Amino acid sequence: MSTKADRACMLCGIIQSMKSFRTKGCPNCESLLHFSGDSSQVAECTSPSYEGLVALGQDSKGSWVARWLRIDGFVPGLYAVKVNGRLPLDIVDTLEGLDIHYRPRDGTAED
Template sequence: MGANRSASEVRKLAEAPLNFGKGSRACLYCKLVQTYEQFIDNGCGNCVTLNMKGDKDRVSELTTSNYSGMVSLLDGRASWVGKWLRLDTCVPGCYALSLHSSTSIR
């Protein structure tokens, strides 16, 4: 994050996935990538209203392991990639480039 930002502008960071193998999943709504356990422990940093934190059924229902590509985003508002992928309002973190699940919400 840029040095020009005030403390009130510093945004919460999503926890980076602990592994990028079979255990990683992407949120069907915002494409945030984390492990299954991270979604259970923390929920989705963007989609708090989906109430995934602590709910294994919701995590299974609202995330997918069927995605391809990934981009790491530190400041979506200052990044042309973040704007292009419509992630400019999302928390900094790792995001899937495309979801291959037939139940994508977005």
């Protein structure tokens, strides 16, 4: 069940409440995006606009859906199929500096 307070991480696609991102951070991306305690970072790097839901369970390694969405190996939870919006350019530059290639989850990235 989603509410207006639910948001999707623009990097991994996990769906959580705004409060959860602020208090606990992103379970997949916290070391990169540093959401915990930073409301402005949560607002910039998550989106309230997303499409589709996929439930990722404990055993995601063999899931073709998880591989297709690039979420295999992430923590179990609800993930958006498509996240509307993109990370700010300064964050993309930081990720590239860490040798992490950002692929937007808005449907524009091609494999």
